Amino acid sequence: MNRVKVLQVWLCCVSLWRFWVSHAVPLDCKDETGSLTHCTSISQEKLLDRVIQHAELIYRVSEESCTLFEEMFVPYPLHALRNQGGNVCHSQPFPIPSSKSEIQQISDKWLLHSVLILVQSWMEPLIYLQTTLDRYDDAPDALLNKTKWVSDKLLSLEQGVVVLIRKMLNEGILTSSSAIEQTLAPYDGQSPEVLESVLRDYNLLTCFKKDAHKMETFLKLLKCRQSSKLSCLSH
Amino acid sequence: MAYSLSLSLLYLGLLCGNGLVSARGSELFASDPNGGPHFTGCRSREQETFRCWWSAGTFQNLTEPGALRVFYQTKHPLFSEWQECPDYTRTVENECYFNKTFTHIWTSYCVHLRSVPQNITYDVDCFTVENIVHPDPPIGLNWTLLNVSRSGLHFDILVRWAPPPSADVQMGWMSLTYQVQYRVRNASQWEMLDLESGTQQSIYALFTDKEYEVRVRCKMSAFDNFGEFSDSIIVHVAQIPSKESTFPTTLVSIFGLIGVVILLVLLIFSQQQRLMVIFLPPIPAPKIKGIDPELLKNGKLDQLNSLLSSQDMYKLDFYHEDPWVEFIQLDLDDPAEKNDGSDTQHLLGLSRSGSSRVLNFKSDDDSGRASCYDPEIPDPEDMASLLPGHSGRGEQHPLVSRSSSSIPDLGVQQTSEVVETPVQIQPAVPSWVNMDFYAQVSDFTPAGGVVLSPGQLNGSPEKKKEDENEKKKIQFQLVSDGAYTSETTARQFPADVPPSPGPEQGYQSFPTLAVEGNLWNGEYLVSASDSQTPYLLPEAPPVPILPPVSDYTVVQEVDAQHSLLLNPPSSQPTVCSHSPNKHLPAMPTMPMGYLTPDLLGNLTP
Numbered sequence: 137m138n139r140v141k142v143l144q145v146w147l148c149c150v151s152l153w154r155f156w157v158s159h160a161v162p163l164d165c166k167d168e169t170g171s172l173t174h175c176t177s178i179s180q181e182k183l184l185d186r187v188i189q190h191a192e193l194i195y196r197v198s199e200e201s202c203t204l205f206e207e208m209f210v211p212y213p214l215h216a217l218r219n220q221g222g223n224v225c226h227s228q229p230f231p232i233p234s235s236k237s238e239i240q241q242i243s244d245k246w247l248l249h250s251v252l253i254l255v256q257s258w259m260e261p262l263i264y265l266q267t268t269l270d271r272y273d274d275a276p277d278a279l280l281n282k283t284k285w286v287s288d289k290l291l292s293l294e295q296g297v298v299v300l301i302r303k304m305l306n307e308g309i310l311t312s313s314s315a316i317e318q319t320l321a322p323y324d325g326q327s328p329e330v331l332e333s334v335l336r337d338y339n340l341l342t343c344f345k346k347d348a349h350k351m352e353t354f355l356k357l358l359k360c361r362q363s364s365k366l367s368c369l370s371h
Numbered sequence: 372m373a374y375s376l377s378l379s380l381l382y383l384g385l386l387c388g389n390g391l392v393s394a395r396g397s398e399l400f401a402s403d404p405n406g407g408p409h410f411t412g413c414r415s416r417e418q419e420t421f422r423c424w425w426s427a428g429t430f431q432n433l434t435e436p437g438a439l440r441v442f443y444q445t446k447h448p449l450f451s452e453w454q455e456c457p458d459y460t461r462t463v464e465n466e467c468y469f470n471k472t473f474t475h476i477w478t479s480y481c482v483h484l485r486s487v488p489q490n491i492t493y494d495v496d497c498f499t500v501e502n503i504v505h506p507d508p509p510i511g512l513n514w515t516l517l518n519v520s521r522s523g524l525h526f527d528i529l530v531r532w533a534p535p536p537s538a539d540v541q542m543g544w545m546s547l548t549y550q551v552q553y554r555v556r557n558a559s560q561w562e563m564l565d566l567e568s569g570t571q572q573s574i575y576a577l578f579t580d581k582e583y584e585v586r587v588r589c590k591m592s593a594f595d596n597f598g599e600f601s602d603s604i605i606v607h608v609a610q611i612p613s614k615e616s617t618f619p620t621t622l623v624s625i626f627g628l629i630g631v632v633i634l635l636v637l638l639i640f641s642q643q644q645r646l647m648v649i650f651l652p653p654i655p656a657p658k659i660k661g662i663d664p665e666l667l668k669n670g671k672l673d674q675l676n677s678l679l680s681s682q683d684m685y686k687l688d689f690y691h692e693d694p695w696v697e698f699i700q701l702d703l704d705d706p707a708e709k710n711d712g713s714d715t716q717h718l719l720g721l722s723r724s725g726s727s728r729v730l731n732f733k734s735d736d737d738s739g740r741a742s743c744y745d746p747e748i749p750d751p752e753d754m755a756s757l758l759p760g761h762s763g764r765g766e767q768h769p770l771v772s773r774s775s776s777s778i779p780d781l782g783v784q785q786t787s788e789v790v791e792t793p794v795q796i797q798p799a800v801p802s803w804v805n806m807d808f809y810a811q812v813s814d815f816t817p818a819g820g821v822v823l824s825p826g827q828l829n830g831s832p833e834k835k836k837e838d839e840n841e842k843k844k845i846q847f848q849l850v851s852d853g854a855y856t857s858e859t860t861a862r863q864f865p866a867d868v869p870p871s872p873g874p875e876q877g878y879q880s881f882p883t884l885a886v887e888g889n890l891w892n893g894e895y896l897v898s899a900s901d902s903q904t905p906y907l908l909p910e911a912p913p914v915p916i917l918p919p920v921s922d923y924t925v926v927q928e929v930d931a932q933h934s935l936l937l938n939p940p941s942s943q944p945t946v947c948s949h950s951p952n953k954h955l956p957a958m959p960t961m962p963m964g965y966l967t968p969d970l971l972g973n974l975t976p
């Protein structure tokens with residue numbers, strides 16, 4: 137009995153350790169041949185710039201997707217919903233600062249972690265959005281392509297932020313997106329293009345656009361802090 | 372099932388209601404935009420604070436401050452209850468100011484305009500702050516000249532500006548994109564350039580003598596709300612008259628002109644001859660058609676004779692006043708008139724009847740062609756048959772003339788031709804030996820034959836007549852071919868020719884004729900050195916119709932050279948008159964060519 141328990145614990149620890157190690161070691165890069173090689177290092181500033189570029193692009197594409205969806209499916213009087221930034225956006229596990237003063241007060245660590253949380257929180261809803269949009273009869277291909285592109289780029293963004301965290305904060309973080317469970321409105325099997333589902337999807341897109349802007353702003357603030365700390369903090 | 376349906380309907384209703392309520396203008400909520408209190412706008416300048424303005428509308432009782440109040444509610448997790456406006460701006464009427472602490476980005480706000488006593492919400496406005504950001508205009512707009520085109524008509528400028536100081540671009544809090552606009556001053560339309568994320572932009576292809584206005588505005592990247600425009604700046608570049616460019620142009624043009632002039636001069640000198648011909652054509656020397664002046668100089672008598680015989684030297688007018696006509700008409704008095712008429716009629720009849728044998732008057736310009744080689748020359752027998760019969764009809768000197776006035780039916784083509792051509796007689800040498808040099812046409816046979824007066828066979832009895840004949844012959848000759856005689860010869864005759872009565876009356880006009888006949892200038896009178904064949908007119912030997920006396924001959928035809936072809940006196944072989952030189956020594960032969968003065972001298976007794 138004890139031996140079985142010890143064995144189980146040992147197996148569990150081994151698996152966990154392996155799980156932890158696989159995500160904590162530096163990412164293995166694959167070259168053209170497919171073999172794993174040691175990744176070439178990149179400076180922190182360049183990495184941050186690339187992450188910011190990713191975030192900017194994601195934000196722009198999300199804004200275009202929202203516009204496309206709005207033109208296609210949303211009745212005109214409800215276009216003002218856009219300005220509201222989404223009525224019911226999924227809440228975050230911990231509050232993210234939303235005013236500039238607050239943001240200026242939080243640390244880099246919190247900034248990065250906030251970005252990471254945001255990125256990870258949107259991965260599943262985007263997949264869901266893709267499946268939803270596919271079921272629309274006359275969804276434009278541009279819209280579908282954009283949403284797919286966004287979810288792909290979001291993964292890259294997550295990886296970049298993880299690396300940044302490791303570099304800047306010297307932390308290792310589990311990157312499994314399944315670590316954070318998101319609560320979403322369950323898919324209740326209704327047919328699409330009913331106003332309710334349309335509004336729901338529209339809300340989703342609006343919320344994502346807002347959060348993408350948030351990510352971009354955070355990363356830019358971070359960059360300012362990295363370059364010249366005094367001017368960024370004292371504003 | 373019903374429960375879920377109701378829930379969904381309720382949810383839908385909430386959403387729709389919320390959407391409708393949040394629509395700007397708030398038409399659906401309790402008050403119409405014309406009258407009731409409503410929000411006029413909410414704006415943020417820098418994404419850190421924002422303001423909301425409202426107006427009481429037509430409701431006068433709500434204009435005093437404090438009657439209307441603003442309440443807001445955020446979806447912020449921490450502040451979800453209704454709160455009143457944190458700061459009613461004192462300086463500005465109806466403005467609610469949210470400072471930094473109360474501004475939460477990425478948070479949706481809903482502001483309500485309420486009248487508290489009545490607890491009526493007149494207007495609602497929901498938004499998130501980043502969606503109502505209208506950045507301040509950029510500052511520090513200036514321009515620098517990039518370049519001016521070579522023509523001096525266009526120029527390019529570089530416009531620079533700085534982001535608005537309120538927008539925290541440095542920190543990355545706001546990312547701005549700018550839009551530059553320009554126009555010609557006081558024009559109606561602004562030219563818009565593409566969005567620019569940097570703080571400078573080039574403007575190309577502006578005109579140098581025009582004034583331009585340039586302004587710029589900005590907005591947050593990927594958002595829609597532009598801020599206000601900055602103040603316009605004036606751009607003006609004066610047109611520089613480029614003097615330097617004209618100087619080389621004038622030099623080049625001057626050198627070009629000089630080059631062209633030199634080329635022209637060279638061209639003229641090289642092509643001098645041809646240009647002289649073109650611009651100063653040579654005055655054509657007078658010449659007779661068909662006669663080569665060289666030929667005259669060379670002096671080939673045969674050719675000359677043939678040429679001249681075929682020439683059309685007399686003008687038509689000359690022949691209209693042809694005294695030949697008079698000759699014919701006057702000579703034929705009683706018998707003449709009758710005979711003339713008969714003769715003419717005979718001739719006419721002859722021409723009508725014997726078309727094939729008619730006197731072949733042809734206007735053939737073949738010069739130099741001997742009469743005997745003319746294929747159209749009818750046989751002498753044909754001509755002989757033309758003459759119905761003849762006898763001396765008296766002193767008639769009907770000269771065969773082709774004057775169209777007298778014998779139109781004979782197919783006269785040109786009177787000049789007739790007169791010109793010497794009557795070529797095909798002489799028989801032996802018969803000509805005893806004959807005079809030329810004979811006189813004495814009569815005109817009804818058959819159309821020309822009856823010549825008897826020659827000087829006997830001599831003296833006919834001397835006078837012979838003289839006359841000679842004169843007449845000469846006259847005839849002169850008349851017929853006045854061109855062939857010289858003036859000297861012409862002058863001789865008028866003195867000798869008295870106006871003779873009767874048949875010689877026709878010769879009255881001889882002097883004039885002779886003179887007139889000298890239309891031909893002396894050019895063609897070959898000099899005495901040239902061997903000229905005497906010209907024989909109707910000196911045809913007597914036609915063999917009266918065998919013993921061949922006083923006359925029958926005009927067979929007129930050949931191509933417009934010479935009258937007369938019957939030979941007997942069946943003599945026709946001697947071609949192409950060898951007039953041979954005939955010259957034998958006087959009675961039929962020469963062609965000119966009557967030279969010496970020949971004339973020989974002829975005159």
